[in-house]
Amino acid sequence: MxxxxxxxxxxxxxxxxxxxxxxxxxxxxxxxxxxxxxxxxxxxxxxxxxxxxxxxxxxxxxxxxxxxxxxxxxxxxxxxxxxxxxxxxxxxxxxxxxxxxxxxxxxxxxxxxxxxxxxxxxxxxxxxxxxxxxxxxxxxxxxxxxxxxxxxxxxxxxxxxxxxxxxxxxxxxxxxxxxxxxxxxxxxxxxxxxxxxxxxxTLEVAEMVKYASNAYHALKVAFANEIGTLSKGLGIDGREVMRILARDRKLSVSPLYLRPGFAFGGPCLPKDVQVLERLGRRQGVEVPLLSNILESNARHLRRAADLVLATRKKRIGVLGLVFKSQTDDLRGSPACALVQLLLRANRQVRIYEPRVEISRLLGANRAFIEKALPQLSRLLVSSPQELLSFSEVIVLAGTHGEFAPVVRSLRKSQTLVDLVGWARMGPPGASGYRGMCWVQPAYRPAC
Ligand SMILES: NC(=O)c1ccc[n+]([C@@H]2O[C@H](COP(=O)([O-])OP(=O)(O)OC[C@H]3O[C@@H](n4cnc5c(N)ncnc54)[C@H](O)[C@@H]3O)[C@@H](O)[C@H]2O)c1
Missing domain, CATH: 3.40.50.720 (NAD(P)-binding Rossmann-like Domain)
Known part of the structure; x- marks a missing residue:
């Protein structure tokens, strides 16, 4: 040419x-x-x-x-x-x-x-x-x-x-x-x-990919430097820490955890990030990147609540409550925190979560929910039909297989707030669709 x-x-x-x-x-x-x-x-x-x-x-x-x-x-x-x-x-x-x-x-x-x-x-x-x-x-x-x-x-x-x-x-x-x-x-x-x-x-995706890619490189450098600094203060070789971390190509350096979606939660990530931040504070070392991770997550959760509240509807149905689909683990579940924010904003909430039976919750799982969402037993419904007939808005907060037909059978008058961007879900029947941090309902990879 x-x-x-x-x-x-x-x-x-x-x-x-x-x-x-x-x-x-x-x-x-x-x-x-x-x-x-x-x-x-x-x-x-x-x-x-x-x-x-x-x-x-x-x-x-x-x-x-x-x-x-x-x-x-x-x-x-x-x-x-x-x-x-x-x-x-x-x-x-x-x-x-x-x-x-x-x-x-x-x-x-x-x-x-x-x-x-x-x-x-x-x-x-x-x-x-x-x-x-x-x-x-x-x-x-x-x-x-x-x-x-x-x-x-x-x-x-x-x-x-x-x-x-x-x-x-x-x-x-x-x-x-x-x-x-x-x-x-x-x-x-x-x-x-x-x-x-x-x-x-598309033009705009390609333009954004360049900024996302450079921001990601910058983030990695700043992250490695903060981990190195914290490690040094503890007498640990941070280079060895990061070398080993980067050898994990399944979880650490991989497409996992790089999909825009709902806030993170669970029994490990929030508490461990907090411990690192405290370690920095005890050493008098400033680690602004690590210190702001939980704040960033809290703001994302707030945005999810605002997305639901912006529908101006009263009756909200939440699909999914556990922190990770296919488990019954509720500890640190961001969906629980979301439900609390909605209740505080005077919304009526019902939850369909097929993995949770209150009578079977044990130990730390039970203790968490008794503290974080003590009203859970009043909010749980036993079938998707019950949730559908109650709700003006359905909030998709999990990816259990059972949720796909529920989303597809939404009525035109109902709005779907999609926090998880589950591609396999197919087009919703709802006329209104609000994505957590994306615009189209059906995600189609470009390449
Ligand atoms: N440098 C890198 O490693 C790198 C990597 C990826 C992307 N980029 C991006 O690529 C772009 C170019 O970066 P660079 O480092 O090569 O920049 P540069 O400043 O080295 O070169 C830009 C050149 O464009 C010339 N120029 C300005 N106006 C012109 C015009 N009207 N017609 C013809 N020439 C003109 C300048 O005289 C200069 O020689 C930037 O947008 C940068 O962000 C740079």
């Missing part, structure tokens, strides 16, 4: 050189004549392992060149990649000045282009940027229509400085927010030789 690349900083120069190596004809564009001259002279504008050699070879082969002129770079190109900087403004918001300017230039060049063109945003930008800034800017500048004459995608970049050439050729995953089939085909063709899965999704 012929490819134009806007922005010859870290991302643009690495991408340009690597795409040239893959056999494409690449022309880079930058507002800096110095960077353009450097590329054309076979030099790398940034210090990156292996890049100087790659650029020298590809420029010599005629596969890579650079220009300050967008129109020249886009002549005959099927694809443009935008890799300009999107730094933080002083108020913390993303500064889209360079991006807007690049979009203007691409739009003008697109007006002269023949055939279909795909514009791919690789710069990190807040969700909504492609739909609300890039597409209108390109349409204004070119007089052409998105979807018909050109496609605009968001394709987050995950390479790391220092190992970026290796990362380019061995991506963990390619993600593209792309809603135009012809552009999706361009991207599939582009990445086919690398054999990394291409995850096609």
């Amino acid at each position: 012929r490819i134009a690349i806007f922005g010859l900083g870290y991302v643009g120069s690495v991408t340009g050189a690597c795409l040239a190596r893959m056999g494409h004809r690449v022309c880079g564009v930058d507002v800096s004549p110095v960077k353009v001259e450097m590329i054309n002279a076979g030099h790398s504008p940034v210090l990156e392992r292996g890049l100087e050699k790659l650029i020298t070879e590809e420029v010599r082969r005629g596969a890579l060149r650079a220009s300050c002129d967008a129109r020249e770079a886009m002549r005959g190109a099927e694809l443009s990649l935008v890799c300009v900087g999107t730094p933080a403004r002083h108020d913390g918001n993303a500064d889209l000045t360079h991006l807007r300017r690049a979009v203007r230039e691409i739009g003008r060049a697109l007006a002269l282009a023949h055939g279909f063109h795909t514009v791919v945003m690789r710069s990190t930008a807040p969700p909504g940027t492609v739909r609300n800034v890039v597409i209108p800017g390109l349409e204004r500048g070119s007089g052409r229509r998105a979807g018909r004459d050109f496609g605009a995608c968001f394709h987050p970049e995950f390479l790391r400085e220092g190992t970026s050439i290796h990362d380019f050729f061995h991506p963990p995953l390619n993600v593209a927010g792309c809603e135009v089939p012809r552009s999706a085909r361009h991207l599939l063709e582009l990445w086919k030789p690398l054999r990394a899965p291409l995850c096609l999704t």
Whole structure:
């Protein structure tokens, strides 16, 4: 393919050189004549392992060149990649000045282009940027229509400085927010030789994936540092602690616990997080990340209550009370705390929980419920039908198999508040659907 690349900083120069190596004809564009001259002279504008050699070879082969002129770079190109900087403004918001300017230039060049063109945003930008800034800017500048004459995608970049050439050729995953089939085909063709899965999704999901991914990396670093600091204070080697923790690929470093849903609870997580926080306090060590985990969870629980209260309905039916489905363990169950919040807000609550028989609750389980929800025996109903005929709102707080037909038989007048986002549940009969921290009722993985 012929490819134009806007922005010859870290991302643009690495991408340009690597795409040239893959056999494409690449022309880079930058507002800096110095960077353009450097590329054309076979030099790398940034210090990156292996890049100087790659650029020298590809420029010599005629596969890579650079220009300050967008129109020249886009002549005959099927694809443009935008890799300009999107730094933080002083108020913390993303500064889209360079991006807007690049979009203007691409739009003008697109007006002269023949055939279909795909514009791919690789710069990190807040969700909504492609739909609300890039597409209108390109349409204004070119007089052409998105979807018909050109496609605009968001394709987050995950390479790391220092190992970026290796990362380019061995991506963990390619993600593209792309809603135009012809552009999706361009991207599939582009990445086919690398054999990394291409995850096609909506523009906004792809934009958000980039921020979520970087926030997650930052969170992991801060977490490891707090665990290390606490461990050091106790005379323990935190590096060994984290090395062992990271060896667990089933629970610790895995997709588990990474699904948006209801608040956590149970007999272990809340108390153990609290102990760590207290250990920090006793040592006089500040661990703000660990100290705020329970607060974050409490706010999530409050949001669940607000979601139910916002329906302005009086009679609430809760499906599921135990802290983990398929058990009868009520200890630390967030659903119990939710029921208390609803009762305090003067709602009438009924609960269907097939795993709980009050007369059979024993030991700590019984002690917990007597303290946390002493009125439970008055609230439990014995059948889903009883719950359905009582409730104006059904709150799905568990994932027992028995709940699926209950949700499906909701009446149009009833609202479903879904705290668990259970994909297998199927479409609810209720006309109103409120998801805990997602928008659509049926979750369909994009890739
Ligand atoms: N650096 C990384 O490791 C990395 C990794 C993933 C994603 N990103 C994202 O990629 C984007 C680029 O990052 P970077 O580190 O390469 O930035 P950079 O600052 O190194 O390079 C940006 C380049 O864009 C050029 N530019 C600005 N306006 C232009 C225009 N109108 N036309 C053409 N060129 C223009 C600048 O002169 C500069 O050379 C950012 O959004 C960043 O958040 C960076």
